Amino acid sequence: MAYELYYWPTIQGRGEFVRLALEAAGADYVDVSRQDDGEAMMRLMKTADTPAFAPPFLKLGERTIGQVAAILAWIGPQLGLAPDGDSDRAWVNQVQLTLADLVVEAHDTHHPVDLAAYYDEQKPEAARRAKGFRDQRIGKFLGWAERVLERNRAGSDWLAGDRMTYADLSLFQVAEGLRYAFPQAAARVMRDTPRVVAVRDRVAALPRIAAYLDSPRRIAFNEDGIFRRYPEFDG
Amino acid sequence: MAYELYYWPTIQGRGEFVRLALEAAGADYVDVSRQDDGEAMMRLMKTADTPAFAPPFLKLGERTIGQVAAILAWIGPQLGLAPDGDSDRAWVNQVQLTLADLVVEAHDTHHPVDLAAYYDEQKPEAARRAKGFRDQRIGKFLGWAERVLERNRAGSDWLAGDRMTYADLSLFQVAEGLRYAFPQAAARVMRDTPRVVAVRDRVAALPRIAAYLDSPRRIAFNEDGIFRRYPEFDG
The missing domain is CATH 1.20.1050.10 (Glutathione S-transferase Yfyf (Class Pi); Chain A, domain 2)
Incomplete structure (x- = not known):
């Protein structure tokens, strides 16, 4: 069963922390909004029994979990990216x-x-x-x-x-x-x-990460995301 | 074994989310900084193998965990305050x-x-x-x-x-x-x-919560905490 990731399709943003975990593990996943421009994401935000306050959220079968740290704590063990105990x-x-x-x-x-x-x-x-x-x-x-x-x-x-x-x-x-x-x-x-x-x-x-970073799946940093390069900020 | 909570002694702040869980479960715990004015907390911040970036953190035996949501995800099952699965x-x-x-x-x-x-x-x-x-x-x-x-x-x-x-x-x-x-x-x-x-x-x-709220263990809201009553804010 594939993971379905729902996040804004044009930025790395918070979704990137989930993408990196899925990519590092070689997990089977679909970055849904990259295919439908966010349509299913907006619908799920409105209709899910366990609604996310904001993207990203991840769907596996019938279960949808949001909040990056909650997603990673949930799938980390499944992906071999968390310790035991x-x-x-x-x-x-x-x-x-x-x-x-x-x-x-x-x-x-x-x-x-x-x-x-x-x-x-x-x-x-x-x-x-x-x-x-x-x-x-x-x-x-x-x-x-x-x-x-x-x-x-x-x-x-x-x-x-x-x-x-x-x-x-x-x-x-x-x-x-x-x-x-x-x-x-x-x-x-x-x-x-x-x-x-x-x-x-x-x-x-x-x-796997090197291949991902080199692929079109990795969105470039840009000034709609969280980390923005505004020249007046640095120094 | 008692839980040891480390947090600022004069505010509810983020520590209050942990206090409420411990109180609701009737857990055995010590609010350490209320007794030593934060001395052990500052020492642990500097010396722990798993240092917290900021209070609160909770110690149980040799293990210290910080970040409210991580603390609650950790102790929730122990206290009967989390679901199974x-x-x-x-x-x-x-x-x-x-x-x-x-x-x-x-x-x-x-x-x-x-x-x-x-x-x-x-x-x-x-x-x-x-x-x-x-x-x-x-x-x-x-x-x-x-x-x-x-x-x-x-x-x-x-x-x-x-x-x-x-x-x-x-x-x-x-x-x-x-x-x-x-x-x-x-x-x-x-x-x-x-x-x-x-x-x-x-x-x-x-x-248990009613008794806690009525006790001196519950610190009153004040303007050093997170929720502050500044008249110019409301309306």
């Missing part, structure tokens, strides 16, 4: 949720005061929010990830235990997003987080 | 994460452009962010929760299935917080979400 899984979930917090803050750099208005309508506020994100928060988040890797008793190859989990794929995506949106600031921080960069490189070198 | 648990996790998104947005009403500065230093921006939250987002979030209750095939008493889960406790807390911080706007929205109000009332009437 409830408490080890809770730790991976915690790491994922912390990366999700970073994603919210990256989003808020371009939408600090009005979620329903365009970036153009909140540029001065966006510049102020971006400054704090660039100068303080990127370092705080990646510094935390570096510490997690450093203290992993099973070694620093992966965030949790001695095998790759979905959290490592998410760290890859976050590193890519930060490099796209805040190239100078990200480079500055990453000089001090070599283990984070090594995870990023290790994920990028996985044959 | 991976996919039903994933749905409860999804609901919890959506309520967590609302909590982030409630927080951002008073900290829209600078997480490291006081509210006083971003009042005009806060007013703009609060307007969108009050006029659009509260209704969108609670309307979604109302739909979840309405479509629950096991009945509308609880968000998921026919038994109370930790997500119902979180909905109670969110309803209380919104009523505190945005009394007029919350009242307006809640006229159209009777099932949400009924869950709130059902939780408040649980003997």
Whole structure:
């Protein structure tokens, strides 16, 4: 049975964390909105018994689950991308949720005061929010990830235990997003987080991920997504 | 073995979602920072092998887990506050994460452009962010929760299935917080979400929760927390 992923068809956005897990595992899946321009997604949002507040959501048989971290906690074990045991899984979930917090803050750099208005309508506020994100928060988040890797008793190859989990794929995506949106600031921080960069490189070198990144299935970063390159943000 | 909760000792904040679960289950726990003013918490933040990015985190034996939704997904089954089965648990996790998104947005009403500065230093921006939250987002979030209750095939008493889960406790807390911080706007929205109000009332009437709310263990809402009553926000 194939997974059906429902997400906006023109951005990486939050859907990308799910795409990367499906791709890394070689799972059978359909990126539904890429085929119907979001029509089924909008219908399911309205009609499902377990409605998602927002995309992405993933369908497997009769079950639909939304929220990236909930999706990954659900399919991680199915895909071989989660450890065994409830408490080890809770730790991976915690790491994922912390990366999700970073994603919210990256989003808020371009939408600090009005979620329903365009970036153009909140540029001065966006510049102020971006400054704090660039100068303080990127370092705080990646510094935390570096510490997690450093203290992993099973070694620093992966965030949790001695095998790759979905959290490592998410760290890859976050590193890519930060490099796209805040190239100078990200480079500055990453000089001090070599283990984070090594995870990023290790994920990028996985044959399935390398093939995915090189395929048309990988949407390019763009300024409708979460990580946006606005020149006035970086420095 | 007792759970040890680590959180800021003077606010409900995010820790309250964990406190409510522990209290509702009658679990044996220590609210550590209430006894040592946060000293052990700050030490653990620095020294743990699995460091939390931020409080709250919960310790059980040698295991420490942070991030509210990860904590609740971990202890929910232990406390009898989660359904059986991976996919039903994933749905409860999804609901919890959506309520967590609302909590982030409630927080951002008073900290829209600078997480490291006081509210006083971003009042005009806060007013703009609060307007969108009050006029659009509260209704969108609670309307979604109302739909979840309405479509629950096991009945509308609880968000998921026919038994109370930790997500119902979180909905109670969110309803209380919104009523505190945005009394007029919350009242307006809640006229159209009777099932949400009924869950709130059902939780408040649980003997253990009623006793907790009446005890000194329940910290009052205040303007250092996430839900803050600033008169200029409501209307």
